Amino acid sequence: MKKAHWEKNLVELIRRTSTDLPADVEQSIRKGLRREKKGTSAHDFLTMMLENAAMARRDSVPLCQDTGTLTFRFTVPTGFDTNGLASLTRNAVSKATRLGVLRQNTIDSVSGESYVTNVAHAAPVMEFLQGARKTVDARLIMKGGGCENVGRQYSLPESSLDARRDLEGVRRCVLDAVWQAQGRGCSPGVLGVCIGGDRAKGYAHAKEQFLRKVGERSDVKVLARLEERLMRDIRRMEIGPMGLGGKSTALDVKIGALSRLPASFFVSISYMCWAFRRRGVLLGPEGGVHRWLY
Amino acid sequence: MIKAIEYPFTEEKTRGLRVGDTVSLSGRVCTGRDRLHQFLAEGGTCPVSLRDGAMYHCGPVVMQEGGKWVVRAAGPTTSIREEPYMADLIKSLGLRVIVGKGGMGEATRLACRDHGCVYLQTVGGAAALLAACIERVDGVHFLAEFGSTEAMWELHLRDLIAVVTMDARGHSLHRTVQRKTRKALNELLGE
Ligand code: SF4
Numbered sequence: 082m083k084k085a086h087w088e089k090n091l092v093e094l095i096r097r098t099s100t101d102l103p104a105d106v107e108q109s110i111r112k113g114l115r116r117e118k119k120g121t122s123a124h125d126f127l128t129m130m131l132e133n134a135a136m137a138r139r140d141s142v143p144l145c146q147d148t149g150t151l152t153f154r155f156t157v158p159t160g161f162d163t164n165g166l167a168s169l170t171r172n173a174v175s176k177a178t179r180l181g182v183l184r185q186n187t188i189d190s191v192s193g194e195s196y197v198t199n200v201a202h203a204a205p206v207m208e209f210l211q212g213a214r215k216t217v218d219a220r221l222i223m224k225g226g227g228c229e230n231v232g233r234q235y236s237l238p239e240s241s242l243d244a245r246r247d248l249e250g251v252r253r254c255v256l257d258a259v260w261q262a263q264g265r266g267c268s269p270g271v272l273g274v275c276i277g278g279d280r281a282k283g284y285a286h287a288k289e290q291f292l293r294k295v296g297e298r299s300d301v302k303v304l305a306r307l308e309e310r311l312m313r314d315i316r317r318m319e320i321g322p323m324g325l326g327g328k329s330t331a332l333d334v335k336i337g338a339l340s341r342l343p344a345s346f347f348v349s350i351s352y353m354c355w356a357f358r359r360r361g362v363l364l365g366p367e368g369g370v371h372r373w374l375y
Numbered sequence: 376m377i378k379a380i381e382y383p384f385t386e387e388k389t390r391g392l393r394v395g396d397t398v399s400l401s402g403r404v405c406t407g408r409d410r411l412h413q414f415l416a417e418g419g420t421c422p423v424s425l426r427d428g429a430m431y432h433c434g435p436v437v438m439q440e441g442g443k444w445v446v447r448a449a450g451p452t453t454s455i456r457e458e459p460y461m462a463d464l465i466k467s468l469g470l471r472v473i474v475g476k477g478g479m480g481e482a483t484r485l486a487c488r489d490h491g492c493v494y495l496q497t498v499g500g501a502a503a504l505l506a507a508c509i510e511r512v513d514g515v516h517f518l519a520e521f522g523s524t525e526a527m528w529e530l531h532l533r534d535l536i537a538v539v540t541m542d543a544r545g546h547s548l549h550r551t552v553q554r555k556t557r558k559a560l561n562e563l564l565g566e
Contacts, residue, residue: 122395122397122538125397125536125538126498126538129498129501129504129536130498130500130501132501132504133498133500133501133502133503133504133505136503136504136507137502137503140503142447142448142502142503142506143436143447143448143502143503144500144502144503145448145450145499145500145501145502146433146434146435146436146448146449146450146502146506147434147450147452147500148436181436181438181447184434184436184448184523184524185522185523185524186524194522195522195523195524225500226453227452227453227476227477227499230453242564243564253564256560256563256564257560257564260556260557260560263477263549263552263553263556264476264477264478264499264549264552265453265455265476265477267476267499267500314563317559317562317563318556318559318560318563319555319556319559320552320556321552322498323476323477323496323498323499324477324478324549324552325496325538325540325548325552326548326552326555354499354500355500356499356500
C-alpha cells in the first residue's frame with residue numbers, strides 16, 4: 082500500500098464531497114426552480130442554493146458549514162487490509178479538518194468537549210464490504226445534523242395516522258414525516274425510506290438509499306410506483322424551500338425494503354437536505370484513482 | 376424589493392419590517408449557538424453589548440490565515456434549539472434581530488412582538504454564499520471554553536440576504552405555513 086497516494090486521494094474524496102454538489106442533485110434543484118414563481122422566497126432561496134453550489138465548487142469551500150457525519154462505504158477485493166484502510170481514512174479526515182474542508186464537528190457526548198480532528202470512536206463511520214473487483218470502491222456521504230434530526234421511525238400500526246401494515250401505511254408515515262420536518266431539514270430534501278428491518282438496520286438501509294442517484298426509480302415495481310405517488314403527494318403539500326411555502330419540498334423519495342419479524346413493522350425515514358453531499362471513487366491497489374463516481 | 380437594514384438595528388427599523396419582506400443585512404452581527412445561549416441565560420455576562428444588535432445562529436468554519444481570522448463557511452443552524460432561552464435574551468440583552476433557520480416558537484414570537492425584535496431566515500446550508508457576505512471578523516469570545524464552532528464570533532457583514540419570517544407584530548410565517556400544510560396533509564391522508 083502506498084500510504085501517500087491513499088491518503089492524498091481519500092482527502093480529495095472528502096474535499097470533493099464537501100465542496101462539490103453532485104450533478105444529479107444540482108439538476109433536480111434547477112428543475113424545481115423552474116416550477117417556482119419569480120419574486121417568491123421559494124424562487125430566491127433555490128437561486129441562492131444554486132449560487133452557493135457554484136461558489137463552493139469554484140472556491141473549494143464547504144457547501145454547508147455543518148460538514149456532518151461522515152459515512153464511508155468501502156467495497157474491497159478479497160484479502161484487502163481493511164484495518165490499514167481504516168487508519169488511512171482516519172488520517173485523511175483529520176487532515177481534511179486541518180485544511181478547513183471539514184468543520185470541527187465531533188463532540189464527546191459525555192464531557193461536551195470537541196474532538197479537534199473529527200476522529201473519535203466510530204467517527205468517521207466506516208463500513209467495509211467485500212466485492213468482486215480488483216479496485217476499492219470508496220463512497221462517502223456527509224450528512225448534517227439539521228436534516229438528521231428530522232428523521233423518523235414509525236412502528237406500524239400507527240393509529241394516529243391510521244397507518245396499517247401495508248404500503249398505504251408506509252405512504253402515510255412518509256407524508257407525516259415530511260410534514261413534521263417542515264423546512265427544518267433544509268428542504269427541498271431527499272427522503273430515504275426503509276420498510277422493515279429492525280430499528281438499527283432500518284435507519285441504516287434508509288440511508289443507503291442516498292447512494293442512489295436523484296431521479297432514478299427503484300427496480301422493484303411497486304416501490305417505484307410508491308416513490309412516484311409520494312413525489313406527487315409531497316408536491317401538493319407546498320412546504321417549499323426552507324419551509325416558507327412553494328412547490329419544491331422534496332427532490333426525490335427513495336424506498337428500499339428489508340425482511341422483518343412477524344411482530345415488527347418499522348418504517349424508517351431518513352431526511353437528506355438539499356446540500357446532499359455524496360461522492361465516490363474507484364481506487365487501485367496502490368491508491369491511485371481509476372475513476373470518479375457520480 | 377429588498378429592504379436594506381444596517382447596524383444598529385433600532386426599534387424603528389425593525390418595527391417597519393413585515394413577514395415575507397426580503398432584507399439585506401449589514402454591519403455587526405454576533406454568532407451564538409447552544410453553549411452561548413445557555414451560558415447567557417444562566418446569568419453569564421455578555422462580553423459585548425447586544426443592544427439593538429443581531430444574533431446569528433451559526434457555527435462557522437473559521438481559519439487563521441496570515442494572523443487574521445477568515446470565515447470559510449457560515450450558514451445558519453436550526454434556531455428552535457434556542458427556544459428555551461431566546462425570549463429572555465431578547466428582553467435582557469435588547470436584541471433586535473435574530474438570524475437563523477427553521478423559525479422559532481411561541482415564546483420567541485411573543486417576545487419579538489413585545490420588544491420589537493424580528494426573526495430572519497436565511498438559506499440553510501448556503502455556507503459559501505453567506506461566508507462571502509462577511510467582510511471581516513472583529514473579534515471572538517469564549518473560543519477556548521466553547522470551541523470554534525460554539526464560540527461567539529463578532530462579524531461584520533455586507534448585504535446578507537434573508538427573509539423576515541417572524542415580525543415585531545406577532546406574525547410568524549412558519550406558523551402560517553405549518554397550518555396551511557397541515558390542511559394539505561389531512562387531505563392527502565383522507566384519500
Ligand atoms: S440540514 Fe443540511 S444544509 Fe441544512 S444546515 Fe444541516 S447540513 Fe447544512
